[in-house]
Amino acid sequence: GENVEQHPSTLSVQEGDSAVIKCTYSDSASNYFPWYKQELGKRPQLIIDIRSNVGEKKDQRIAVTLNKTAKHFSLHITETQPEDSAVYFCAAGPRTTGNQFYFGTGTSLTVIP
């Protein structure tokens, strides 16, 4: 099965700085890579995703990049704000077929005002 590794496990940044979270995956058949944000006591919520035929995708202050050859993908948050503080999970899985999504172990991001 797929193995998704995520780094770092914790990350602290000053408000306004950028944050980068990196994930690697093992199964070359994976072609869909969503990112989830989980606030304390809440459910994980999808914030952005990328599919394998796209190298980069942006949505306001967040962006994801994918290097399919190297099997790694990253989440970039620019101009961080205190409300960005949360746990972020990456995942890998099939875009349209197959049954399972595999998650990384999470990154706890703290934005210091």
Next chain:
Amino acid sequence: DAGITQSPRHKVTETGTPVTLRCHQTENHRYMYWYRQDPGHGLRLIHYSYGVKDTDKGEVSDGYSVSRSKTEDFLLTLESATSSQTSVYFCAIRIFDREYSGNTIYFGEGSWLTVV
């Protein structure tokens, strides 16, 4: 919230007792999942279902069973709860989301289970 509700949301139970968690969806989605979340381990798949009476094991299925007798309900049962099963349990459904151009997972609000 993608029409997912979990019950109970919080439960404390004793070691050795059976526990059933319920996941209910209102939108007739085929795929449903049970994950557990523990510090340092992220979200790990316990069991999933791809239709009525069609289920399969995930990566941490030992000590758990599931049933899906109708599309809208996916039940997770701990036959004899142990302290190692103290966790947060998330149900999820898979939706083909046109905005995100593919299948994606939406989670329920979670069920906090403590086994004492």
